[in-house]
Amino acid sequence: xxxxxxxxxxxxxxxxxxxxxxxxxxxxxxxxxxxxxxxxxxxxxxxxxxxxxxxxxxxxxxxxxxxxxxxxxxxxxxxxxxxxxxxxxxxxxxxxxxxxxxxxxxxxxxxxxxxxxxxxxxxxxxxxxxxxxxxxxxxxxxxxxxxxxxxxxxxxxxxxxxxxxxxxxxxxxxxxxxxxxxxxxxxxxxxxxxxxxx
Amino acid sequence: xxxxxxxxxxxxxxxxxxxxxxxxxxxxxxxxxxxxxxxxxxxxxxxxxxxxxxxxxxxxxxxxxxxxxxxxxxxxxxxxxxxxxxxxxxxxxxxxxxxxxxxxxxxxxxxxxxxxxxxxxxxxxxxxxxxxxxxxxxxxxxxxxxxxxxxxxxxxxxxxxxxxxxxxxxxxxxxxxxxxxxxxxxxxxxxxxxxxxx
Numbered sequence: 001x002x003x004x005x006x007x008x009x010x011x012x013x014x015x016x017x018x019x020x021x022x023x024x025x026x027x028x029x030x031x032x033x034x035x036x037x038x039x040x041x042x043x044x045x046x047x048x049x050x051x052x053x054x055x056x057x058x059x060x061x062x063x064x065x066x067x068x069x070x071x072x073x074x075x076x077x078x079x080x081x082x083x084x085x086x087x088x089x090x091x092x093x094x095x096x097x098x099x100x101x102x103x104x105x106x107x108x109x110x111x112x113x114x115x116x117x118x119x120x121x122x123x124x125x126x127x128x129x130x131x132x133x134x135x136x137x138x139x140x141x142x143x144x145x146x147x148x149x150x151x152x153x154x155x156x157x158x159x160x161x162x163x164x165x166x167x168x169x170x171x172x173x174x175x176x177x178x179x180x181x182x183x184x185x186x187x188x189x190x191x192x193x194x195x196x197x198x
Numbered sequence: 199x200x201x202x203x204x205x206x207x208x209x210x211x212x213x214x215x216x217x218x219x220x221x222x223x224x225x226x227x228x229x230x231x232x233x234x235x236x237x238x239x240x241x242x243x244x245x246x247x248x249x250x251x252x253x254x255x256x257x258x259x260x261x262x263x264x265x266x267x268x269x270x271x272x273x274x275x276x277x278x279x280x281x282x283x284x285x286x287x288x289x290x291x292x293x294x295x296x297x298x299x300x301x302x303x304x305x306x307x308x309x310x311x312x313x314x315x316x317x318x319x320x321x322x323x324x325x326x327x328x329x330x331x332x333x334x335x336x337x338x339x340x341x342x343x344x345x346x347x348x349x350x351x352x353x354x355x356x357x358x359x360x361x362x363x364x365x366x367x368x369x370x371x372x373x374x375x376x377x378x379x380x381x382x383x384x385x386x387x388x389x390x391x392x393x394x395x396x
Contacts, residue, residue: 031229032332036259036325061234063382065324066339072382077389084391108393116341119365122320123339126263127234129321130328134230141264141321143314159392167317184261184270191275193282194357195306 035134040181042138045100045173054135058105058172061131067120073113074124077106077158084157088169091153095142101171106144106154112163118145121167128170138175141168233332238379240336243298243371252333256303256370259329265318271311272322275304275356282355286367289351293340299369304342304352310361316343319365326368336373339366 089098109117287296307315342364
């Protein structure tokens with residue numbers, strides 16, 4: 001186990017100059033942990049198509065998330081229409097990169113199905129971001145919920161019914177260049193049994 | 199790419215009788231996707247210690263999550279005190295398995311640091327669950343937020359300050375037996391550009 005820990009830490013240091021996990025065969029445990037540490041928010045994309053199989057895998061990954069009482073209150077809109085992508089880019093303050101991409105995944109929640117839709121859909125979003133990283137894609141979580149104005153924009157463009165709320169818009173595609181993952185480890189955030197005890 | 203898709207699908211079918219991803223070397227992309235599909239909620243645990251390196255890795259995985267404006271509004275409490283685990287099990291309606299485990303990870307958010315703490319902490323929780331699966335551990339997300347009564351229980355036991363809110367309690371440890379991951383894929387949840395168009 002210490003070996004694994006050391007291997008992942010070393011890989012993590014080495015990873016700062018690679019865009020995603022290596023393509024060489026490794027042990028699954030290492031690959032999963034490396035991918036979690038390699039994930040980053042990508043905001044610059046090539047004008048290049050993404051294989052349909054990869055898009056399907058993003059959707060499958062999203063639906064593999066856990067959900068409260070297993071209610072699965074998610075809906076996924078794959079946006080490829082240029083007018084919709086550009087329109088949302090124009091109206092959403094932090095999603096300007098939608099003009100660069102050919103694809104966005106909009107993760108929505110059914111507010112009638114579960115009052116905890118936004119937590120379950122956040123877990124689904126994280127699955128999608130991790131799957132994208134593993135497949136060499138770049139992606140970024142741009143928030144719609146809880147901002148009413150942004151939710152209105154997305155709902156209007158995508159024709160969402162009243163009870164379907166957009167959590168986020170995830171532009172995705174192939175990144176223009178390798179990007180660094182930040183090392184966000186901070187031992188001061190760890191507590192032992194009682195808050196403040198370390 | 200089709201090969202990968204087929205490989206993951208076949209593995210997924212085969213996986214129903216294995217507790218976690220295989221320990222043989224594989225390509226990282228496959229390993230990451232398989233692990234996402236293999237993750238399940240484990241509610242039955244062995245009375246067995248977990249290596250400190252694995253616990254450290256769960257914490258590192260949590261802190262590698264994305265967060266709105268990179269504010270990282272998370273705090274993690276690792277609970278190992280028997281009195282605390284049993285006390286929370288007694289008072290929390292859906293966390294009775296805390297009596298079986300030696301460990302729980304409580305993911306909390308700093309409500310002063312970010313108004314979106316519960317979304318960021320959900321992504322951190324998903325990273326922890328995926329890392330646990332990859333390391334052969336079982337874990338389960340039991341909700342505290344948004345239930346005020348459950349949040350009060352957790353806050354009282356762990357001495358959380360007023361501005362620190364518990365999102366969830368994650369009991370973890372080695373599972374008693376291999377468990378199945380559900381296949382939750384549902385193509386009716388996928389929409390193309392406009393909601394309802396498939």
